[in-house]
Amino acid sequence: MVSMKELMSTAYKNHFAIPAVNVENADMLEGVISGAARVRAPVIIQLTEPAAEAFGAGYAAYLAKYFAAKFDVPVGLHLDHASNEEIIMDCAAAGFTSVMLDFSECELSEIIKKSRQIMAKLKGMDIAIEAEIGLIGSMQSETVKTDIEDARFLCGEVGCDMLAPSVGNVHGLSTKSARLDFDLLRALHSELGLPIVLHGSSGTVEKDLELAVDLGVTKVNFETEYRRIFQKTLMETLVLPPKIMKPREVLGVLRKEVSDRTEEKCRILRCCNKADLFRHNAQ
16 A cells, blocks of 8 residues: 555645545455556545444455555555544554544534544554544535635644545535535635545536646545445346346446446546556555
8 A cells, every 4th residue: 555645745746636435345445446457546445433343444454455456556545534532543553544533513622632632642653634624514414614714723733634624515415416615625725735635526526526626636535426336236236137146246246336436536536547656655
């Protein structure tokens, strides 16, 4: 695998973004990495805290390293939306390369305090830190856009490697209906000068993702549409005729669908044929 700090800094300097895909089993993980490999692109594997517990942090790290070596592409391994210290430390010890500290529902002072506490425990480990400021909404919850002054203060106080702002992006959308605030994104890019992470990207149209890359977005998160791929694959192979009954065949279809979608994301985010930029840092 590759240091997330190197993935982010290189992508930021070269004006492309890297897809970060949330996975929940080995077949999805393999499909994501194989899709990136087809276009010689770097890619990021992500797990939420519940997924890391169910999957097993050590098993996820082992598989990420195995398939990164098998397909010979740069892979980062990220813990998404994390706040549980025990899970964070387990993932760091297992070999995860970055963590998103999600205390976004707290007051700014509390976000800084809690982030510093976790970062102190991670000191000396090559773990990149993603911070969140503002409240990225969902279909069930409110959105609070990021305040630029708060973002500047947070980044200065905690020294994060990347920032996940709320710029009109929405978690959990099944349709491409999010409307990004490009003026805010442009201002954050200008003021902060560090990699920006776009959450909720399953609900963002392709042209908006392309423009976001021009405005400093370097890591683009996808989860909902990959869950839908999983659901659709099971429906079409197990329920609709002609039914596929052998597990290896069902999972083979899933890997192919995930791989195809990841290749598509790499093309949109302009990271195709960028794998060799990281070769000297491969671990």
